[in-house]
Amino acid sequence: MTKEWKPDRLSEQPIYKQIVQYFEEQIRNGELPPLSKLPSERMLAEDLGVNRSTVATAYAELSASGLIISKRGSGTLVGEVNQDYSSGRLPNWNRMLIAGTLLPNVPIIQRIAEETHHKNLIDLATGQLSPELFPNEQFQHLLKNQHFDHPLSYDHPHGNMKLRETIAGHLKTYKKIDCTPSSILITSGAQQALHLIIQCLLKPGDAIAIENPSYTYSLPIFKSLGIKTILLDADENGVNPQAIHDAYMKHRIRMIFLGSAYQNPTGAVLHSERRKKTLSTAYEFGIPIVEDDPYSLLSFENESAATLKSEDSHGIVIYISSLSKMVSSGMRIGWILAPKQIIERLADARQQIDFGSSIFSDWLAREFLKSDFFDPHLHQLKIELKERRDILVSAIEKHLPGLVDYTVPKGGIHLWCRIKPAHHDEKLFNQSVDKGMIYTPGSALGSNKGFVRFTFGRAAKQSIDTAIAAFSEALLLQK
Amino acid sequence: MTKEWKPDRLSEQPIYKQIVQYFEEQIRNGELPPLSKLPSERMLAEDLGVNRSTVATAYAELSASGLIISKRGSGTLVGEVNQDYSSGRLPNWNRMLIAGTLLPNVPIIQRIAEETHHKNLIDLATGQLSPELFPNEQFQHLLKNQHFDHPLSYDHPHGNMKLRETIAGHLKTYKKIDCTPSSILITSGAQQALHLIIQCLLKPGDAIAIENPSYTYSLPIFKSLGIKTILLDADENGVNPQAIHDAYMKHRIRMIFLGSAYQNPTGAVLHSERRKKTLSTAYEFGIPIVEDDPYSLLSFENESAATLKSEDSHGIVIYISSLSKMVSSGMRIGWILAPKQIIERLADARQQIDFGSSIFSDWLAREFLKSDFFDPHLHQLKIELKERRDILVSAIEKHLPGLVDYTVPKGGIHLWCRIKPAHHDEKLFNQSVDKGMIYTPGSALGSNKGFVRFTFGRAAKQSIDTAIAAFSEALLLQK
Ligand SMILES: Cc1ncc(COP(=O)(O)O)c(C=O)c1O
Ligand SMILES: Cc1ncc(COP(=O)(O)O)c(C=O)c1O
Numbered sequence: 002m003t004k005e006w007k008p009d010r011l012s013e014q015p016i017y018k019q020i021v022q023y024f025e026e027q028i029r030n031g032e033l034p035p036l037s038k039l040p041s042e043r044m045l046a047e048d049l050g051v052n053r054s055t056v057a058t059a060y061a062e063l064s065a066s067g068l069i070i071s072k073r074g075s076g077t078l079v080g081e082v083n084q085d086y087s088s089g090r091l092p093n094w095n096r097m098l099i100a101g102t103l104l105p106n107v108p109i110i111q112r113i114a115e116e117t118h119h120k121n122l123i124d125l126a127t128g129q130l131s132p133e134l135f136p137n138e139q140f141q142h143l144l145k146n147q148h149f150d151h152p153l154s155y156d157h158p159h160g161n162m163k164l165r166e167t168i169a170g171h172l173k174t175y176k177k178i179d180c181t182p183s184s185i186l187i188t189s190g191a192q193q194a195l196h197l198i199i200q201c202l203l204k205p206g207d208a209i210a211i212e213n214p215s216y217t218y219s220l221p222i223f224k225s226l227g228i229k230t231i232l233l234d235a236d237e238n239g240v241n242p243q244a245i246h247d248a249y250m251k252h253r254i255r256m257i258f259l260g261s262a263y264q265n266p267t268g269a270v271l272h273s274e275r276r277k278k279t280l281s282t283a284y285e286f287g288i289p290i291v292e293d294d295p296y297s298l299l300s301f302e303n304e305s306a307a308t309l310k311s312e313d314s315h316g317i318v319i320y321i322s323s324l325s326k327m328v329s330s331g332m333r334i335g336w337i338l339a340p341k342q343i344i345e346r347l348a349d350a351r352q353q354i355d356f357g358s359s360i361f362s363d364w365l366a367r368e369f370l371k372s373d374f375f376d377p378h379l380h381q382l383k384i385e386l387k388e389r390r391d392i393l394v395s396a397i398e399k400h401l402p403g404l405v406d407y408t409v410p411k412g413g414i415h416l417w418c419r420i421k422p423a424h425h426d427e428k429l430f431n432q433s434v435d436k437g438m439i440y441t442p443g444s445a446l447g448s449n450k451g452f453v454r455f456t457f458g459r460a461a462k463q464s465i466d467t468a469i470a471a472f473s474e475a476l477l478l479q480k
Numbered sequence: 481m482t483k484e485w486k487p488d489r490l491s492e493q494p495i496y497k498q499i500v501q502y503f504e505e506q507i508r509n510g511e512l513p514p515l516s517k518l519p520s521e522r523m524l525a526e527d528l529g530v531n532r533s534t535v536a537t538a539y540a541e542l543s544a545s546g547l548i549i550s551k552r553g554s555g556t557l558v559g560e561v562n563q564d565y566s567s568g569r570l571p572n573w574n575r576m577l578i579a580g581t582l583l584p585n586v587p588i589i590q591r592i593a594e595e596t597h598h599k600n601l602i603d604l605a606t607g608q609l610s611p612e613l614f615p616n617e618q619f620q621h622l623l624k625n626q627h628f629d630h631p632l633s634y635d636h637p638h639g640n641m642k643l644r645e646t647i648a649g650h651l652k653t654y655k656k657i658d659c660t661p662s663s664i665l666i667t668s669g670a671q672q673a674l675h676l677i678i679q680c681l682l683k684p685g686d687a688i689a690i691e692n693p694s695y696t697y698s699l700p701i702f703k704s705l706g707i708k709t710i711l712l713d714a715d716e717n718g719v720n721p722q723a724i725h726d727a728y729m730k731h732r733i734r735m736i737f738l739g740s741a742y743q744n745p746t747g748a749v750l751h752s753e754r755r756k757k758t759l760s761t762a763y764e765f766g767i768p769i770v771e772d773d774p775y776s777l778l779s780f781e782n783e784s785a786a787t788l789k790s791e792d793s794h795g796i797v798i799y800i801s802s803l804s805k806m807v808s809s810g811m812r813i814g815w816i817l818a819p820k821q822i823i824e825r826l827a828d829a830r831q832q833i834d835f836g837s838s839i840f841s842d843w844l845a846r847e848f849l850k851s852d853f854f855d856p857h858l859h860q861l862k863i864e865l866k867e868r869r870d871i872l873v874s875a876i877e878k879h880l881p882g883l884v885d886y887t888v889p890k891g892g893i894h895l896w897c898r899i900k901p902a903h904h905d906e907k908l909f910n911q912s913v914d915k916g917m918i919y920t921p922g923s924a925l926g927s928n929k930g931f932v933r934f935t936f937g938r939a940a941k942q943s944i945d946t947a948i949a950a951f952s953e954a955l956l957l958q959k
Contacts, residue, residue: 005662023660027820031795032663034819089763090798094819097734097768101680102705103829111828114637128635135632149623153614153808155606158593162484181502183484184511189668189834196833201580226581255576275822284568289576316510319569329632331839338512340573341506349590350582353700354675355668359838360810378630 007049016051020059028068028079034091039069041079048119104221107428109445116297116439123438123468128216129330129416134385134458140365141375147368151360158348160187160336161363167370168336174368175298177311178320178338186344186351187358190335191295191323195258196222197337197347197354198291198319203228208252212240214417214447216265217258217293232448235258237408239264239271242278249286254335257283261294262306263413266446266454270306270411277312284315289471295323298379300412301387316340324366326458327379330378333358334366386414389457389465396469397455404476414458417443420451424479432478436471486528495530499538507558513570518548518556526848527598551835572590583700588909594919602947603919604934607695607744607893608809613864613937615807618853626847630839637827639666639815640842646849646926647815654777656790657799657817665823666828666837669814670774670802674737675701675831676816676826677770678799682707687731691719693896693926695744696737696772711927715771716887718743718750721757728765736762740773741785744893745933746773749785749890762796769797774805774814777858779891780866795819803845805893805937806858812837813845834926865893867943868936875948876934883955893937899930903958911957915950 010017039045043061046053060077064070070080078157105111113126116400148258151161159165165182172178188194195217203209205227211217223230231252233244240259248254259279262270271279284289292309300306310320323335337347351357393416396407406419420429430442443452460468487498496634506512518524521539525532539556549559584590592605630640638644644661651657667673674696682688684706690696692711702709711733712723719738729735738758741749751757762769771788779785789799802814816826830836848854872895873888885898899908909921922931939947 006660011918026658027660027663030658030660030663031792032660032820034795037819037821088760090766091763092766092768093792097681098821098825100683101825102683102827103679103832105825105828105866106832114831117634125699129633132633137632140632141628144623144628149620151810152611153616153619153810154608154611155809157484157597157621165587179505179509181485181506181509181511184506189838192832193834194726200582202576204579204581207579273784281567284570287569287571289571289573313510315568315570316513325835329839330634331630331632331837332833333836333838340516342512342516342577343573344583346577346580350580353582353585353671354592355672355812355834356804356809357812359668359812359841361840361844366841371886426661 008051017055017058017062020045020049020051020056021062022061025068028071033079034094035079035081038075039079039080041076050250071447091479102225104225105223107219107445109253109442110219113439113441113445116434120434121437122235122434123464123471124459125457125465125468126439126461128441128456128460129325130382130414131461134382136369136374136378139369139372139378140329142351143365143368143372143374149361149364151364153360155356156358156360156363158352158357159183159185159344160358161360162368164363165336165365167367169474171370172338173214175305176308178308180338184338184341184344186339186347187363188335188351189333189336189355189358190325190330191293192322193351194321194335195220195291195293197350198256199223199226199228201347201350207255209249209256209258210245210248210252210254210258211258212264212450214266214443214449215258215260216301216446217260219445220445222330231291235264235267237267237269238277238382239275240267242275243283245279245282245288249282249288256460257288257290258294259290259309261292261297261308263296263299263410263415265296265442266413266415266441267417268408268410268413271309273307276307276309280309280312280317283317287317289317289319291319291321293321294414295326298327299386299414300385301383301390302411306412310338319343327382328366328369328375332366336364383412386412386458388461392462392465393455393457393469396466398468399466401475401476404473414456416455416457418453418455420453420476422476422479424451424476426450429475429479432475433472436475438468440469440472487530493798496534496537496541499524499528499530500844503538503542504547512558513573513855514553514558514560516558517554520555521934522649549577568655581704582739583704585700586698586924587648588921589698589893592918592920592924595913599913600916601913602940602943602950603938604936604947605918605920606938607920607935608804609861609893609937610940613861615848615853615857618848618851618857622844622847622851622853628840628843630843632839634835635804635837635839635842636662637831637836638662638823639837640839640846643842643846644815646846650849651817654784656788657787659817663817663820664825665816665818665826666842667814667816667830668760668812668834668837669804669809670772670800672802672830673802673814673815673816674770674772676829677735677800678702678705678707680826680829681822686734687727688735688737689724689731689733690737690742691924692737693745693928693931694737694739696739697926698924700856704939714743714746716746716748718748718760719762721754724758724761724767728761728767733767735768735770737770737772738788740776740787742775742778742889742894744775744892745894745920745922746896747889747892747894748862750788752786755786755788755791759791759796763794767796770800771797772800774802775892776805778862778865778893780862781890789817798822806861807845807848807854811841811845813841815929825882862891865891865937868941869895871941871944872934872936872948875945878945879948879952880955893935895934895936897932897934899932899955901955903930903959905929906956908954911954912951917947917950919951
């Protein structure tokens with residue numbers, strides 16, 4: 002609630018008074034309607050970095066003026082006394098909060114977002130790169146040196162034409178994928194690509210298959226839209242094609258969602274035999290595969306991992322990729338490659354949803370991809386990520402000897418671990434947070450208990466060992 | 481389909497051969513799956529700017545190799561002969577095209593997008609500014625001179641904090657609206673703001689009210705989600721509050737969507753008495769108002785128009801605005817102002833949908849709003865728009881004397897006309913397009929026949945008169 006505001010310590014006004022004014026303003030504005038909840042004294046004191054007694058004084062003053070009330074059991078609420086209800090009533094906001102078609106994120110995902118924003122934790126939870134791994138100077142250079150002369154108007158419904166040309170070239174060079182710009186739709190990251198496909202090409206009651214575990218598992222959109230998700234078992238060589246066969250026989254699945262190489266969370270690469278078999282099974286039944294590939298270029302070996310799309314001779318793969326895990330996640334550039342009539346349909350939907358991607362992001366994405374920066378950046382990034390992976394593996398061997406099972410990932414940013422000692426998933430998570438580190442509990446990404454995802458791309462290099470040491474302390478407490 | 485590709489006239493290769501290769505590549509890629517439709521010879525020739533006989537030669541060659549087939553009644557289709565189906569079958573793409581939860585845009589809206597992209601028409605249809613009205617040099621200046629030093633990571637779920645601070649200041653200065661940054665969510669334009677509210681706060685079966693006519697009327701999202709829309713009659717003074725009263729009594733509406741000043745399409749400003757009455761009626765029944773305000777600063781009179789939000793003493797208005805109609809539509813920056821718990825809910829949904837707005841757009845929006853450029857730009861823009869409005873009004877008086885009814889808008893970019901002579905809406909539209917101009921038929925924006933929207937912000941100043949002359953010729957043909 003008060004994530005951002007901080008009292009001004011240089012001000013003449015006492016801090017408690019600033020807190021009083023901060024809430025007063027929001028209550029009078031209607032930003033905090035009657036009966037909305039205020040943070041507890043303890044939490045607020047922590048957030049603002051002030052003494053608890055300071056918050057207590059502020060709350061006491063707000064109470065005295067009737068602006069807030071303390072209710073046993075429900076904490077501190079905004080009061081109703083100053084409202085004149087004689088002529089009407091307030092909207093039932095609480096009903097609206099739970100009404101929507103789009104379900105909220107699951108609590109653990111919300112909690113990770115909260116904790117990583119609030120607290121100073123070593124972050125092995127968030128699936129992105131550490132700020133210094135992004136090409137910061139290169140972007141500054143492009144911004145200063147490339148001339149922006151696009152119109153400031155809405156751009157083409159499929160995304161900027163020149164960017165799509167550049168992406169077609171990029172796909173050819175780096176992934177051996179052939180396509181033309183009109184089969185590409187620029188999206189706001191792989192995330193929007195997934196959402197568009199699910200909202201436009203599937204209907205309530207349809208069954209689809211996803212890997213267990215996978216990033217896709219964490220998305221509430223399937224449930225929001227009444228789409229049945231069938232879980233496909235996957236191991237360190239990716240999904241088992243037999244599982245696809247069985248899922249089709251049993252559930253007539255209409256689409257298969259697969260992570261490409263260095264899958265999130267397992268780090269797995271689909272074995273080449275399995276890749277062939279997956280494609281032929283899908284083709285046998287006429288099921289399109291949605292291949293989500295944000296990581297395949299992040300290989301720690303000599304060559305990049307192959308994609309399903311590059312071997313898709315029948316055009317049954319809808320291919321998604323993104324710049325988020327290589328270039329910038331904040332710029333929000335991803336894309337979909339699909340048959341033209343599908344692209345037209347998705348582009349129409351995207352117009353409705355948000356009128357297309359930002360001209361500035363499209364421009365910079367293109368400038369970066371076609372510049373001489375991309376290749377050396379990618380090269381350097383892989384070296385850095387590999388080093389972090391090695392640090393993580395050493396830390397695991399040092400602090401958790403014999404306590405976990407895992408496969409060393411050959412690329413990407415994630416490592417998936419089974420925790421062998423008996424433990425309680427939630428307690429382990431809470432205690433790890435208390436010890437100063439955070440990870441993503443496996444339950445957010447798959448149906449089996451006892452797993453965790455450690456992301457090695459996000460934290461500072463020097464802090465990875467400390468994080469795993471903290472985790473092992475938390476694990477010890479489980480006994 | 482072939483919107484973008486053009487044959488290379490300087491190439492050694494004959495043009496028909498280039499066309500052959502263009503299609504060959506896409507058929508082999510799977511971008512054009514078997515049985516997908518190719519454009520007619522006439523349309524393709526027009527799009528590519530070549531002779532029809534050139535296209536005929538190309539199609540003949542493609543036919544000869546079996547890549548395409550001509551079917552009487554269904555035109556030219558991609559063939560199936562080169563496909564080996566012995567081991568499988570293709571996905572049923574056609575079923576998927578009509579499956580989705582999110583319905584496609586209505587045909588007339590799709591058609592306008594098509595026509596304005598394809599043809600060189602005078603555009604009185606698209607609801608945005610002419611490229612030269614945007615602050616192009618100012619953005620170039622900011623890009624070259626402001627230092628970008630944000631992390632390239634995902635930003636805050638509510639959008640960049642500094643941008644939200646700047647917007648809070650902007651709302652205070654320009655619209656007398658008080659708020660704090662934590663009650664603001666940055667969105668990808670007003671469009672995404674509307675979508676988020678509809679997807680998160682309403683459920684299937686809910687009834688809501690919208691103005692007739694209005695921009696909101698054109699959105700398929702209500703129907704997609706099974707939300708019932710009750711139409712509120714509106715005139716040149718905006719919505720009639722009695723209609724809100726009646727809609728609540730009859731349908732227990734749960735939300736009211738209102739365009740703010742210089743409404744799209746009527747250009748109406750809600751009269752101050754009605755504004756008060758609208759607020760008190762909504763408050764009486766506890767119905768939240770969603771106020772969509774992209775235009776209120778574009779006033780041609782001395783002062784800006786008032787908003788509902790600035791007079792909302794109970795916090796029942798969820799307020800939406802956007803930079804699209806003043807600064808840049810392509811940058812995709814809009815925002816929502818709402819009670820905090822609503823903002824938290826919408827921010828969570830936005831994370832799911834696309835992981836937030838682009839850091840570059842957020843950065844530039846802030847730089848522009850806090851720069852010395854904003855105020856003079858807005859001032860100049862209003863002068864230019866007023867001039868265009870006057871040109872449009874003169875053209876109407878000259879070319880359509882006594883043939884239309886309209887109210888001269890006092891701001892914004894749209895003028896709404898009732899066409900008095902009997903006519904057929906679709907024929908009038910087609911013939912106007914044939915004559916070289918395009919507008920938005922009223923049926924896209926409201927339930928009554930015989931209206932059109934002329935947008936005067938989009939076309940080049942010199943061409944507005946020509947457009948209305950062309951329209952009057954088309955109207956003459958209706959007799
Ligand atoms: C497999 C996968 N898909 C999609 C996403 C979404 O990424 P973005 O929208 O930033 O491209 C992620 C991010 O963690 C991911 O791991
Ligand atoms: C009333 C109204 N709302 C919303 C929009 C969407 O605009 P944007 O998403 O670019 O802010 C428009 C655009 O025409 C509009 O006229």
